[in-house]
Amino acid sequence: xxxxxxxxxxxLWMLFSAGGVIAAFLVPVHIFLFGLAFPLGWLEAPSYxxxxxxxxxxxxxxxLFLLCSAPLFHWAHRFxxxxxxxxxxxxxxxxxxxxxxxxxxxxTAVAGYLLWRMA
Amino acid sequence: xxxxxxxxxxxxxxxxxxxRPRVSVYWWLGEWRYLRFILRELSSVFVAAxxxxxxxxxxxxxxxxxxxxRFQHRLQSPTAIxxxxxxxxxxxxxxxxxxxxxxxxxxIRVGGKRLPDFVIAAPNYALWLxxxxxxxxxxxx
Numbered sequence: 001x002x003x004x005x006x007x008x009x010x011x012l013w014m015l016f017s018a019g020g021v022i023a024a025f026l027v028p029v030h031i032f033l034f035g036l037a038f039p040l041g042w043l044e045a046p047s048y049x050x051x052x053x054x055x056x057x058x059x060x061x062x063x064l065f066l067l068c069s070a071p072l073f074h075w076a077h078r079f080x081x082x083x084x085x086x087x088x089x090x091x092x093x094x095x096x097x098x099x100x101x102x103x104x105x106x107x108t109a110v111a112g113y114l115l116w117r118m119a
Numbered sequence: 120x121x122x123x124x125x126x127x128x129x130x131x132x133x134x135x136x137x138x139r140p141r142v143s144v145y146w147w148l149g150e151w152r153y154l155r156f157i158l159r160e161l162s163s164v165f166v167a168a169x170x171x172x173x174x175x176x177x178x179x180x181x182x183x184x185x186x187x188x189r190f191q192h193r194l195q196s197p198t199a200i201x202x203x204x205x206x207x208x209x210x211x212x213x214x215x216x217x218x219x220x221x222x223x224x225x226x227i228r229v230g231g232k233r234l235p236d237f238v239i240a241a242p243n244y245a246l247w248l249x250x251x252x253x254x255x256x257x258x259x260x
Contacts, residue, residue, distance in 0.1 A: 019166075020213075020217055021217070023163075023166045023210065023213060023214075023217075024214040024217040024218065024247070025214075025246070025247055025250050025251075026250065027166055027169050028207065028210050028251065029250070029251035030169065030173070031169055031203060031206055031207045032207060033254075033255060033258060034172075034176065034194070035194065035200075035203030036200070036203050036204065036207060038194075039191070039195040040195075040200065043259065044259075045191065046259060048180070048184045048187050048188075050260075051180060051187075051258075054257065054258070055177070064173070064177070067170075068173055068174060071166045071169070071170055072167060074163060075163040075164065075166050075167035077163075079160075079163055079164060079167075081160065082157065082160040082161060082163075086147055086157050086160070087144060088144055107167075107170055107171070110174055111174060111177075114174060114177045114178055114181060115177065117181065118177070
């Protein structure tokens with residue numbers, strides 16, 4: 001890594017940080033509603049039509065895109081360093097880097113595709 | 120060694136071996152602080168799992184009402200409920216640790232004195248409540 005001229009660490013850290021903020025504010029309520037309250041019948045689940053109505057709104061699609069993409073970069077950063085420091089798998093550093101950020105990019109692409117074709 | 124009296128390091132062929140004690144792979148299991156750190160980092164795995172579940176839900180929505188009903192049914196399985204419960208607590212842990220880090224990241228001084236931690240952390244919790252209620256209201260309306 002010492003031969004690298006410019007470091008991409010600052011950009012990746014900003015993505016990590018933005019994803020951390022989005023995950024902290026938004027993911028708990030989403031898991032509570034869609035993962036617990038609706039499946040367990042604590043609250044009446046919204047109808048298919050209502051959800052489609054929401055998802056057709058461009059602002060909601062932008063929101064969902066950020067909700068899916070940014071937290072994946074947050075995951076990529078944390079997971080990479082957990083493997084690096086926690087399990088000390090330093091010899092696989094490049095492979096882990098590619099798998100983590102590749103996964104985040106793939107998830108971003110899938111989210112973009114799904115939301116683009118949602119109309 | 121006192122740095123001011125230390126001689127400049129002269130490298131020879133016979134370089135002394137570094138003192139580097141080996142750290143066990145399980146260094147984080149011994150102490151609660153370390154375990155808590157690793158658990159906090161692992162909360163990101165549940166964040167990623169949430170994104171995957173959300174993408175599957177969006178795909179089901181796109182595929183029509185029957186596909187979405189099947190997706191809802193799968194979320195009612197005991198496995199899904201257990202995973203959702205575990206994910207929920209891990210993500211809460213992420214939220215709380217994230218908000219509590221904010222006062223360390225920004226040390227705001229007013230009149231030469233540092234603002235107490237809770238003054239910086241509290242607005243985050245308030246905003247979290249507002250945002251969560253807003254999301255719930257939009258979905259349930």
